[in-house]
Amino acid sequence: MSRLTLVLLAAAAAGVAWFLNRRRSDAQTSTTTTSPRPAVTPTPITKKESSMRALYVPAAGEQPKLADLPTPTPTEGTVLIRVKAAGLNPIDNGVAMGMLAQWGLPHEYPVVLGRDAAGVVEAVGAGVDHVAVGDEVLGHVLLAPPISAGTLAELAVLPAAAVTKKPAGLDFTKAAALPLAGAGAVQTIEAIDAQAGQTVLVNGASGGVGSFVVQLLAARGVKVVATGKASDAARLRELGASQVVDFTAGPVVEQVRAAFPNGVDALINLHGMDPAGVPIGAVRQGGKVSSLAAMPDEETLRAAGVTGTPVMARPTREVIAPLADRAAAGDLKVVVSEVLPLDRAAEGLGRLATGGASGKLVVTLGN
Numbered sequence: 444m445s446r447l448t449l450v451l452l453a454a455a456a457a458g459v460a461w462f463l464n465r466r467r468s469d470a471q472t473s474t475t476t477t478s479p480r481p482a483v484t485p486t487p488i489t490k491k492e493s494s495m496r497a498l499y500v501p502a503a504g505e506q507p508k509l510a511d512l513p514t515p516t517p518t519e520g521t522v523l524i525r526v527k528a529a530g531l532n533p534i535d536n537g538v539a540m541g542m543l544a545q546w547g548l549p550h551e552y553p554v555v556l557g558r559d560a561a562g563v564v565e566a567v568g569a570g571v572d573h574v575a576v577g578d579e580v581l582g583h584v585l586l587a588p589p590i591s592a593g594t595l596a597e598l599a600v601l602p603a604a605a606v607t608k609k610p611a612g613l614d615f616t617k618a619a620a621l622p623l624a625g626a627g628a629v630q631t632i633e634a635i636d637a638q639a640g641q642t643v644l645v646n647g648a649s650g651g652v653g654s655f656v657v658q659l660l661a662a663r664g665v666k667v668v669a670t671g672k673a674s675d676a677a678r679l680r681e682l683g684a685s686q687v688v689d690f691t692a693g694p695v696v697e698q699v700r701a702a703f704p705n706g707v708d709a710l711i712n713l714h715g716m717d718p719a720g721v722p723i724g725a726v727r728q729g730g731k732v733s734s735l736a737a738m739p740d741e742e743t744l745r746a747a748g749v750t751g752t753p754v755m756a757r758p759t760r761e762v763i764a765p766l767a768d769r770a771a772a773g774d775l776k777v778v779v780s781e782v783l784p785l786d787r788a789a790e791g792l793g794r795l796a797t798g799g800a801s802g803k804l805v806v807t808l809g810n
């Protein structure tokens with residue numbers, strides 16, 4: 444497994460720690476009021492042409508803050524967009540708690556949070572000719588060092604390789620929810636080479652990536668067994684799951700084996716940091732496993748008679764453009780569970796870290 448893959452797999456756990464620390468410090472300081480305090484207190488700003496509002500980590504060891512930063516300038520091969528909406532992902536929590544150094548990823552402060560976005564092109568750098576000023580686009584800030592740019596800002600610089608035109612039939616909010624989760628879905632499905640007629644268990648199906656995986660598998664004629672709480676069951680069935688396994692009702696492996704005594708053909712794992720918690724025991728001998736989260740080691744996979752592929756999602760424009768077209772055509776549902784303004788973005792990150800988001804959370808900017 445590559446170092447960067449390991450880094451990304453650590454992001455979910457990191458996010459939980461950051462949010463829990465924030466909750467503890469909020470609890471300690473909220474004695475004068477009973478109303479919930481926003482996780483990040485917006486700094487009053489006077490907007491200037493040369494500055495933009497952004498949620499960012501100012502320096503090593505500091506908490507994220509919402510304040511003014513200088514407007515970024517596009518360089519060769521990049522696109523400057525006015526952000527209309529930014530989708531949240533678990534990795535944003537890891538970056539928020541300052542994990543980039545711990546992960547050994549080169550970065551430069553201030554580090555702006557957020558990686559997915561949809562917006563309008565303000566300027567393009569040299570060598571960019573597939574989008575132009577004024578185009579409506581969606582895209583992703585790929586994890587290329589030194590990491591500094593992010594999308595939870597009024598303006599964001601994205602690599603042109605991960606920017607594509609937004610179809611007119613797809614709104615900014617849904618477009619911003621697509622890139623990382625959509626690419627993760629496509630690439631975990633490719634990794635197991637899912638075929639029509641097969642049965643695939645999707646563990647973590649109720650989340651942002653899972654909502655896409657379930658639909659894309661079902662559209663291929665795959666029988667989908669999805670994990671999710673009872674409150675997510677109807678939604679998962681609507682997205683195409685044939686069966687829903689409640690992971691709070693007992694071990695997933697036992698529940699799946701009760702329904703499929705010979706095991707399912709493959710597993711896509713979208714939950715957890717503990718390799719021992721990945722339900723590979725539900726997969727038949729000779730079956731396949733792919734994961735965006737934890738993955739057992741080679742020896743454990745071999746002993747279970749399965750093969751495994753850890754996946755690092757790469758939302759390049761070749762991957763996200765067809766997903767955007769399908770979403771605009773109504774062939775792919777983008778499940779946005781909540782839309783928040785920028786000054787509540789940290790609250791959204793907290794919701795992702797503690798669970799129960801039931802789809803994608805998106806921050807919109809009145810830009």
Ligand SMILES: NC(=O)c1ccc[n+]([C@@H]2O[C@H](COP(=O)([O-])OP(=O)(O)OC[C@H]3O[C@@H](n4cnc5c(N)ncnc54)[C@H](OP(=O)(O)O)[C@@H]3O)[C@@H](O)[C@H]2O)c1
Binds near residue numbers: 651
């Ligand atoms: N490597 C990469 O490139 C990459 C890219 C994207 C995502 N990821 C990782 O992939 C995972 C999924 O991402 P996401 O955006 O879909 O996150 P998400 O929206 O937080 O989804 C995770 C889902 O797992 C569910 N879950 C919680 N406990 C579970 C359990 N014991 N068994 C089964 N499911 C459980 C959660 O349900 P509740 O909310 O109801 O608790 C949630 O719906 C995350 O770990 C993320 O860090 C990696």
